Amino acid sequence: AAGVIQSPRHLIKEKRETATLKCYPIPRHDTVYWYQQGPGQDPQFLISFYEKMQSDKGSIPDRFSAQQFSDYHSELNMSSLELGDSALYFCASRRDRDNEQFFGPGTRLTVL
Amino acid sequence: AQSVTQPDIHITVSEGASLELRCNYSYGATPYLFWYVQSPGQGLQLLLKYFSGDTLVQGIKGFEAEFKRSQSSFNLRKPSVHWSDAAEYFCAVGARLEVAGNTGKLIFGQGTTLQVKP
Numbered sequence: 001a002a003g004v005i006q007s008p009r010h011l012i013k014e015k016r017e018t019a020t021l022k023c024y025p026i027p028r029h030d031t032v033y034w035y036q037q038g039p040g041q042d043p044q045f046l047i048s049f050y051e052k053m054q055s056d057k058g059s060i061p062d063r064f065s066a067q068q069f070s071d072y073h074s075e076l077n078m079s080s081l082e083l084g085d086s087a088l089y090f091c092a093s094r095r096d097r098d099n100e101q102f103f104g105p106g107t108r109l110t111v112l
Numbered sequence: 113a114q115s116v117t118q119p120d121i122h123i124t125v126s127e128g129a130s131l132e133l134r135c136n137y138s139y140g141a142t143p144y145l146f147w148y149v150q151s152p153g154q155g156l157q158l159l160l161k162y163f164s165g166d167t168l169v170q171g172i173k174g175f176e177a178e179f180k181r182s183q184s185s186f187n188l189r190k191p192s193v194h195w196s197d198a199a200e201y202f203c204a205v206g207a208r209l210e211v212a213g214n215t216g217k218l219i220f221g222q223g224t225t226l227q228v229k230p
Binding site: 031033035042043044045048050055056058088090092094097099100101103104105106108 | 144148153154155156158161163202206209215216217218219220221222223
């Protein structure tokens with residue numbers, strides 16, 4: 001069965017650089033969630049999209065922005081990177097009317 | 113506001129012993145409830161979930177969990193632990209989607225690290 005795809009799997013950036021993380025949901029899934037998991041932390045909800053519109057927002061810094069495109073893939077754009085942005089970023093997708101969201105393998109971002 | 117508490121940060125059990133990981137939640141109504149397992153540096157694997165119905169749910173790898181409404185708990189159990197069960201375990205809650213305005217985002221507990229002694 002198809003799963004959620006995230007790219008890249010690993011990313012190394014310098015402070016103050018920008019990064020773009022991509023998420024490709026399971027086919028026919030119209031909702032995407034982004035979570036951030038810092039070292040030794042639990043995953044924290046950042047933002048979600050339903051049918052290409054932002055549906056919910058969590059503790060996402062103003063330096064971050066995201067969108068969902070017409071093909072339902074989503075991108076998380078991160079600017080002015082800080083050391084504290086180093087984390088595992090998960091994307092999850094869900095089909096409307098289904099209760100379960102499916103997680104991708106995550107993108108590990110390291111900011112040096 | 114929704115919250116999830118996993119009281120035990122670290123648990124060590126001997127291989128073959130039984131296991132119970134605690135999870136308590138705070139929510140105005142019965143939420144969706146999940147248990148995930150994560151190996152170091154890896155993604156989140158769903159062990160089991162509770163949406164409605166039978167309060168004892170079976171999951172993968174021999175795990176089960178029991179929803180107790182009166183205690184706002186969803187504890188994870190396994191009768192006999194294997195060395196390969198050593199990992200981080202997260203309990204999570206999600207607001208019910210049939211309620212208008214709920215978007216399905218998950219709130220995670222702080223996690224419980226399980227060590228298995230040979």
